[in-house]
Amino acid sequence: MSRKITVNVCMGTGGIAAGGSTVMEAFRQEFAEVGVDNARVVEKCRLHKVGCRGFCARDVLVDIAIDDQSWTYQYVDEKMVKRLVAEHILDNKPVEQWLVGDDYHTFHDNQEKIILGVLGHIDPESIDEYIGIGGYKAAEKVLATMTPQDTIEEIKRSGLRGRGGAGFPTGLKWSFCAANQADRRYIICNADEGDPGAFMDRSVIEGNPHAVIEGMIIGAYAIGADTGYIYIRAEYPLAVQRLKIALAAAKERGFLGKGICGSSFDLDLKIKLGAGAFVCGEETALIASIEGERGMPRAKPPFPANKGLWGKPTIINNVETLANIPPIINRGAEWFTSIGSEKSKGTKVIALTGKIRNTGLIEIPMGMPLKKIIYDIGGGIEGDRLFKAVQTGGPSGGCIPQQHIDLPVDYEGLKSVGSMMGSGGMVVLDETDCMVNIAKFFLTFTQEESCGKCVPCRIGTKRLLEILTRITEGEGKPSDLDLLQELAEDVRDASLCGLGMSAPNPVLSTLKYFRHEYEAHIFQKKCPAKVCSKLLTFYIRPDHCVGCGACKKACAVKAISGELKQVHQVDQALCIKCGSCFDACKFNAVIKE
Amino acid sequence: MISLTIDNQPVEVEAGATVLEAARKLRIDIPTLCHDSRLKPHGACRLCIVEIAGMPKPVTSCTTPATEKMVVTTQSAHLNRLRKTTVELLLSDHPNDCMICIGSGDCKLQELAYRFNLRGSRFRGKMRAHDRIDENPFVQRDQNKCVLCGLCVRVCEEIQGVGAIGYANRGFESKITPPFEKELSCEFCGQCIAVCPTGALSGKLWVGYPRQQGLEKTETTCSYCGCGCNLTLHTYGKSIAKVTSRQDNHNRGWLCVKGRFGYEFVTSNERLTTPLIRRQKGGSLEPASWEEALDLVASRLLDIKSKHGPDAVGGLASARCTNEEGYLFQKMFRAGIGTNNVDHCARY
Known part of the structure; x- marks a missing residue:
């Protein structure tokens, strides 16, 4: 009897935090103890460390695959390992009570996973496994058969838009950069994921770093860059470590360095660690940071595509954007355009959190209604309480109320109701959340992260926060409502960079949809959600x-x-x-x- | 040349010029606070915002390059509201003490408050309370009056090449400071004071003199070196209250520590006003006329030369000399005395 057994242990940051390393070690010990390596029982048994599979709330998640069949266990700890090995692996009887339930499958079945599909299935520290699933095929194809112009056209046709926040068409951005006369150009991967609660970029790098590298190779070739930087926050040690391993492996195999894949194209990629300033996710501040300056944004125009790093034309793409490039090249722009909505193609990775049953990382086709995300994938509100709003787009996004629950989630849809896609954060709020307090919460963050360069953001966000604080503490005056509205609009319109321009969004959207809550705080001195303790x-x-x-x-x-x-x-x-x-x-x- | 339209008026500018430069060419007044045409544009104060057809939001005219057929609007109700709010925000975190502020009368923020008719601010809240670190002899710093325009940082970096100050902290707590928030340790050129739009930076030597009223202005040339920077002496009676320099001079308003602060000698009791000669060995120095002094120097030089030869004489010129004076000096030694023993203090 010879069976092929694979045990996948979730070793993303979520998995490790829940005890993934201990579980993995327990499996190793148990196998050694019962002699699973013994040929009588098992021909080949492999223990895998895998990246994030999205359902972090159920960590540690373990897959046991025997031949072609696979079972997934949830909430695994080291004490459960003995029984799993004895019953499932040795006796071939899965431990029913520990298996994931139907909701685990509902969670996954409604998703469309271009980016996350591989996560959780390949060892991110092995380039062979990436190559084994067709990795670097797209880079080889581009370098061998396509001109830079062809490559740009293909990405343009795919309709791919920047996944970092603004949703600018990627192919168009590349073409702007390529059109400049310059002796040097640069490509930068923006992995400075700073939104509180957002972890999609970290998960992609931890789970499949080679996809990002391959995307950068293709992008660099298209714009004619010979040097690239991956700007990643130092708070992501595991992602940094896996990137380093991946870069070394890619270089060894000839996917980076001189004459990539036998072509005349050279590319060197470097890692640059960010020190944790939120504003460094803004592209001009990020460039200043790489140059060794204080991370402060510069006025645009000129745009980085014309004048970026060290004054040279530079492309900055987000992690998820770059990870979309290889599948588009491999499967074609037409395939990509078949997914998503009219103006937003492909999928979007979303960090689903808040008062929802299934929190975690999900990937949906663009245009999926909010309702489907919250109730089908998210499993509805915790404790069956009443849905109040969903806050999208990170700390500078807006709050979307019940009346827009059927809204399609894409760039235009979210913008039309005063919110934004941002990097893809989604925080579900229920009846126990006070919207004034929520606005205050997000303003506290953006205000602290303002770089201090321009007046509206530096002082304006501070004053907005002070007014909100006043209101939640029962000190609000009737005139504060207009003052808040006007100041929020002025900060939005007069600020230098995206941080200040979007920081007032939580205030403006809650004032629009939940004005009655503000009024209750100011006129009745009551907090309807019973959150603001002073009231x-x-x-x-x-x-x-x-x-x-x-x-x-x-x-x-x-x-x-x-x-x-x-x-x-x-x-x-x-x-x-x-x-x-x-x-x-x-x-x-x-x-x- | 690039042609564009600003407030319905056509204008042509050189390629690379900014919208602000184009507007100034038309003598259109756009308020600024962080701008100085001698320094790289910064775009921080947001007062020079304009509307440009085709752009979704107002942009800063100081940073935006003018492009062909651009249509610019510099005045609108919306722009005015944004500028006014910006000034109000600045005032909400600024001590309202113009009466006793050293910068009064020479303060851009004061002018802006006047321009937008802002007696106070709609926004009340926390104000910065920075500790005063104030031990150096020249630069008086009042951080609470700083508007974070960044001009001092830029002049120090771009013009002086020193980089003695930079930004620290984030957001509302941002401030300009020397490294590790210590006392200034620089060459004290005072360029930062010259560009500061408010009373945040001033000269310590200015204290005790009137700010504007009663001061008399005299244009003169700095005597410290051959550069001959143009100075404006602000005098009060017989005293110099402060020294500044105009931007339209050949030195573009830039001065060094000597020109800006080294003026106390002018009224010093120890200042030499006539040549002094020691007429007797062991005697004291006595006042003399220039004729007598020059005659003495000439006769002694000739005396030494005839007794010991021309190479017994050497000349060292001062950096205070102009190029022309330096030329004449070496000519006197080489051709007049006949020696190559001549040098200049800036050479060693």
């Missing part, structure tokens, strides 16, 4: 209180009084509204309003 009053319902004393014990400021087995009271003058009593009460006797 809450805590009191104890006499008919529910059993006098257990739990709330009294939990209160740090001794604001609660009452004898044991007697009804307790809150002294409003002492209460600091921390909510400890609310959390401590097991009888729903503490009310916040």
